[in-house]
Amino acid sequence: MRAMTIAAVAASWVIAAPLTAQAPAAAPQKVVRYAFEIAETGFDPPQISDTYSSQVISLLFDTPLTYDYLARPLKLKPNLLVAMPEVTAGGTVYTLKFRPGIHFVDDPAFGGKPRELVAEDFAFSLKRLYDSKSKSPNLYLVDGKIVGDDLLKQREKELGKFDYDFPIDGLKVLDRYTLRITLRQPDYNFMYLLASTNVSCLQAREALDKYGADMMAHPVGTGPYRITFWKRGSRIVLEKNPGFREEYWDAEAPAGDKGAQEIVARMKGKRIPQIDRIEIYPVEETQPRWLAFLNAEHDYLDRVPPEFTYQAVVGDRLVPNLAKKGIQIDRIPGLEVTYAYFAMEHPVVGGYTPEKTALRRAMVLAYNNKEEIQIIRKNQAIPAQSPVGPGAFGYQPGFRTSANDYSPSRARALLDMYGYVDKDGDGYREMPDGTPLEIEMNSQPTQQDRQYDEVWRKSMEAIGIKMKFRKAQWPDLLKESRAGKLMMWRLSWSAGYPDAEAFYVMLYGRNAGQANHSRFRVAEFDQLFERARTLPPGAEREAIYREMNRIFLVHAPWKLGTHRIYNDLTHPWILGYRRHPVLRTVWRHVDVDAGRQQAAMAQK
């Protein structure tokens, strides 16, 4: 009997597998299926900061402001607000007027009644960042900025729990739809935070009251989608929110951008969202992600995995065999930067004296960035000339500096000049006082990190500097780095908003031991940093950013790496897709040709 059962199961595989594998998708809906590279953690906005959970959150929740989908340079526009916030008192007071008639998605937390979004909800949503139970990794973006926010924390300490009813001067509800936010000091970049998924998602207090510790699994927002199925790390299904407000597609195509103009012509005036259903599958390995896309099991490939770059992209174009299938490519440099820092408090590489600066600058000149881009990045990156990522206010596209050149001969000359010479004849240079010079780079035990180590080793050996590599896991390195125990470490940074400030936080002295891993502290730089945020975007602020970059280049606390280029692929039935440098997802702006999609599935 048992043998028969096994035989029956085995037979059913043989019969059923080819059938099911070839079965056409019968769904009449407009569906997008794609993979996450890393599993999501949950969907409670204040608790999460990872890219993948944030992508889902951006579809479930709304922020007061958003970005125009196509406008470049990036442009903020009202989303839940009637108009852009009124900024007064020299950039310290933001008055937000919410649109009436916007409702949260139906949820048991509302007891079966429609729940309109009001100004109080935004005050509540911001307060959630301060609630210690939220353990919010995003608190740093607002902490200490809003008048009276310190009292919220103090009150929590006194009561032993967070008091959402505690009023503070910085968050004043003027009427049902109007909220006034008062900042301690002028901060024109606060506007960007009003469009940030990690800071400003509108949430309802009833949801927190009902779900408490389970908020990660119960997102209740006003976004265009609602979650209908979720098995963490396996499958997320989002469907159109039937109660989503009446909103129509609108975006500004930049002059001269033919692709963007075609998108406008195709999409303008359509009701959003157009896509009925979004299915997301976390697939950690690159091969199944790549094959699932090619096999049309997925409709979109979020960034071509580096291992498959040459099978997808030649130079800056799609390979012909994929182009022939109608597959589309979207390429943009990320709003990010990679770098390797020198610990400025380290006795060997740190310090601000001329000979210490010379050592760092020599290493910067000697590192073969081109080789990194060609071999490791497979030409899908551009060399960074400043810490600011492309697309951010303060980024200078044409800026080039000899400080970032690849020039081993200049590096050798600099080292010779400052006494870093080979004194014992072993082929490696010593410190000016004759003690051994050995640079320790920290890295993770991964294949890719080994490749970076190799480029560093080769580059430094070419100028006679001995390197050793210490391997440790990411959490351990993070802990040691923040404690200032590492000599060098490679990192990357993605900005949450398109302003140079979001990059220079990594060099701001008060962030030493946090985002400022190199512990770079230059008073002049810090003063400029503080001054810049008090100025509205304009020539004066831009000049300050240029000066900050100059100071950075002079002291060389980092070896600048690259700005990676993201290559997204879509099947031909995905219409109007274009990656936005800041918005976590753009599905609310995209359409699907369901007929073509189904025809393709039927052909499989």
Add this chain to the structure above:
Amino acid sequence: MLAYVIRRLWQMIPTLAGVMLLIFFLFNWVGGDPALVLSGKITNKEQIENIRKQLGVDQPYYKQLGYFAFEVANGFTCTYRSYVDADGARAKLRAEGKPAPCQAVRSWATNEEVPKILVTRIGPTLTIMLPVLVLETILGVILAIGVAYVRGTLTDRMIMMVCTVAMSISFLVYIIVAQYYFGFKWGMFPVQGWTGNFWKDLTTYAPLPIMLAIFVGLAPALRLYRSFFLDEINHDYVRTARAKGVAEKVVMLKHVLRNAMIPILTNVGIALPGIFVGSFLLETFFSIPGLGREILVAVNRSDFPVIKAATVYLAMITMIINLLVDVMYKVVDPRVTFK
């Protein structure tokens, strides 16, 4: 026999305590600080301390160990903090006339209840691993007895050679090649996926990973079981049976098979706990939401509650299965006595 079983059950307690101590000290000495990972890009000392307090890692080690023991005793369904109602949450619920259950241990990374994580992940793992174990054992025994019977022939040598080659290739290579050809090139199976519907998963998404696991596991099993059968075939009782004129079929299937089953059972017993953890390689490559993949993710995230629950759970399963296998010896071989 009952006394033996009871004694073995008692012995599990110090073993489990050892496992708990090991995992606790390993994590605290080697693992990163979860508060640093959870606190985000920029934080301050106060926030890190807050998070450490929320996670309970601000307490002295002996207290943390005590809480861990309490959680194990309660199957991770109740935290000590919740049990003593440290924040008054349960008292508040009672006052409101609502049920006030003890709070289960939660993941640090996702805030999901740990028992729920284990329960929801075990199904996909068993959907793959149970057929693998059963089919691999049956096929291994059938092929091994056949190969042992024709020992020294060209067939035997060829099969052993194929087994050696098959064992020499990494499992990862099999997965990558099979996924490319069977999944993508020939379209016989989906490249990856999982639905949560048992029958659809078993018939659509599980066959390729199961076939791969069997193919890879069969070679060493076949070689091992063949040696067990050869040991038995060379014994005097087999020669005697043949001299008495007992049919070859009866000699092999009744006498040899039965005696060879004891080491085979031991081998299956050793492999059995592994099916509850699954193959993280299979699970990550085929996007199967199983326990192996979950543990891997938990390790990468320094998610100690999930790691410790999975470790304790695996230790308990291993001990229970070892006990069951020992009891099974008696069923297979009546000569076995318990002392």
